Amino acid sequence: MAEQLISLDQFLSLREQIPMVDARSEGEFAQSHIPGAFNLPILNDQERIVVGTLYKQKGAEAATLKGFELVGPRFHQIQKEAIRLFPGRKIIVYCWRGGMRSQILSWLLEMVGFEVFRLKGGYKTYRTFTFEEVRKDRKLIVIGGKTGTGKTVLLQKLKEKGEQILDLEGIANHKGSSFGGIGLPPQPTVEQFENLLAESLHALIPTIPTWVENESRKIGRLILPDRLFEQMSDCLLIDIQKSNQERIAHIASEYGNLPQEDLIAAVKRIQKRLGGLRTQQAIDAIQEQNHESWISNLLIYYDKTYEFDLTRHEAGKTHILDLSGKTLAEQVELLLKIKNQHHGNKTNAIDRME
Template identity: 65%
Template sequence: MAEQLISLDDFWSLRDQFPMLDARSEGEFEQSHIPNSINIPILNNSERIVVGTLYKERGSEEATIKGFELVGPRFHLILKEVLKKFPEKKILIYCWRGGMRSQILSWLLTMVGFEVFRLKGGYKTYRTYSFDLVRREWVLIVLGGKTGTGKTRLLQSLQESDEQIIDLEGLANHKGSSFGSIGQPAQPTVEQFENLFAEALRKQNPKKPIWIENESRKIGRLILPDKFYLQMLAAPLIDILKTDEERVELIAEEYAVLPADELILAVLRLKKRLGGLRTSQAIEAIVEGNHAEWISNMLIYYDKAYIFDLEKHAEGKTIQLDLRGIDPDTSIKKLLEAKTQFHGKYTNKTD
C-alpha cells in the first residue's frame, strides 16, 4: 500500500488511532520524542554520525548510498520486528525532518502491505509546536501552601471536580524538594518535559483558568520555561493553611515508607543550609524511626524557604485559605469559592 503524507493538524487525530514509530537513532529518541511513540532506528547512533559526516564532506548522494549500505543488511530484521508488534499493518511514522529515514522506513513497510501515515516536517514540526505552546499566555490560578499542606492531593481532587489542572511535579517525576526524587522514575530531559507539558496544556481550554501547584523555577534538575514561570508569579495564588500536626502526619504517610538510607542522603544534601547539629538530629531520628521528629526538623528549613518564595508573587494577588481540620470535600468547596474572588461566580453542582 502507498503512504500518506500528513500535516500536524491531521496528526493529532491519527495518533490516537495508530501506533507511532520514531525512525531516528536511539540517542535522539532518548533526548526527546513524541510521547507514546516507539523507536525503530533506521540508523543507530554511530551510523548516524558516519552518514552525517559524509553528507557534510561529500554531499547527499554519497551519504545516501552509505546509509543504504549500513542499514540494508538489517531491512529483514526491521520488517520482522514491526510485523510482529503491529499485525494490523497501520502505522504512523516520523523522523527528524520527515526526510530520508522516515521515507526509508515507510518504503520498507509499504512493501509488505502496511498503510503508512508519514508526518510532514517530522519531529521538528512537533517540537516547534510544543516549544511554542508552553510559552503562550495562559489563565492560571496557583495553589500554594507550606510543605505538607496536601497541595498535590487537592490538585487531584480539583481535577475530579472538573477543574482544569496541570500537575507539574507529576510531569517532572519529582516532588520539588531534596526528598522529591525518592521513589520516583528518572526525570525526563528538559526537552521531553516540555513535550509532556505541552501535551497536558493542549487538553486545556485556554479561556478558562488552569490550577497549578506553586513551584520554584526548578523542579529537581528541570527548569520551567521563563515565560510560564513569570506567568505563575503574576497569577492569583491561594495560600493553604494547615496545622503543623496535620502537615507532619501527611508527610509521614508519604515518606515514612521510603528507604531510610535515601532519606538520610536527602538530609545530607541540605547539610549546608540545615547546619551540622540539625542535620545530625534529623539523621538520628530517621535511624530510630522517629518520623515526626525528623519531619518537624526539616519543616523549619522548608517553611523559611516557602515564605521567601511567596514574597516573589505579585502583590495583592495572594489570599489565605484556612483548611485546618477541614475534610477533603469541604476543602474543595472552599477552594472553588475562593477562586471566585479572581475568576467569577462559583455554582455548586450539587445544589
C-alpha cells in the same frame, strides 16, 4: 499503496487512532520523542555518526550510499519487527525533518502492505508546536502553602470534581524538594519534559481556569519555561494554612515508610543549608524512626524557603486560606468558592465538554 504526507494538524488528530513510529536512532529517541511513539531506527547511533561524518567530508551522495550499505542487511528485520508490533499495518512515521530516514521506513513498510502516513517536517515540526504551546497565555489558579499542607492531594481532588489541573510534579517525576525524587521514576530530559508539558497543556480548554501547584522555577533538575513561570507568579495564589501537627502527619504518611538510606541521602544534599548540628539531629531521628522529630527539624528550613518564595508573587494577588481541621471535601469546596469569586461561577471542564 503510496504513503500520505500529513500536516501537524492532521497528525494530532490521526495519532489518537494510529500508532506512531520514530525512525531516528535510539539515542535521539531517548533524548526526546513524541510521547506514545515507538522507536524503529533506520540508522543506529553508531551508524548515524558514520553517515554524518561522511556527509560532511564527501557530501550527500557518498553518505546516502553508505547509509544503504549499513542498513540494507537489516531491511527484513525492520519489516518483521513492524509486522509484529503493528498487526493492523497502519502507522504514522517521522524522523528529524521528515526526510530520508522516514521515507526509507515508509517505503520498507509499504512493501509489506502497510498504510503509511508521514509527518511533514518530522519531529522538528512537532517541537515547534510544543515550544509554542508551553509559552501561550493561560488562565491559572495557583495552590500554594508550606510543605505538608497537602497541595498535591487537593489538586487531585479538584480533578475528581471535574476541574482542570496541571500536574507539574507528575509530569516532572519529582515533588520539588531534596526528598522529591525518592521512589519515583527517573526524570525526563529537559526537552522531553517540555513535550510532556505541552501535551498536558494542549488537552486543556483555554477559556477555563486551570489549577496548578505552586512551584519554584526548578522541579528537581528540570526548569519551567519562563512564560509559564511568569504567569504562575502573576495570577491568583491561594496560600493554604494548616497546623504544624497536620503538616507533620501528612509528610510522615508520604515519606515515613521510604528507605532510611534515601531519606538520609536527601538530608545530606541540603547539609550546607541546614548546618552540621541540625543535619546530624535529623539523621539520628530518621535512624530512630522518630518521624515527628526529623520532619519538624527540616520544616524550619523549608518554611523559611517558602516564605522567601512568596515574595516573588505579584502583590495583592494572594488569598490566605486556613484549612486547619477541615475534611478534604470541605477544603475542596472552599477552594472552589474562591475560584468562583475571582473567575465567576462557570461550569467546569467536564461540563463544558458534554
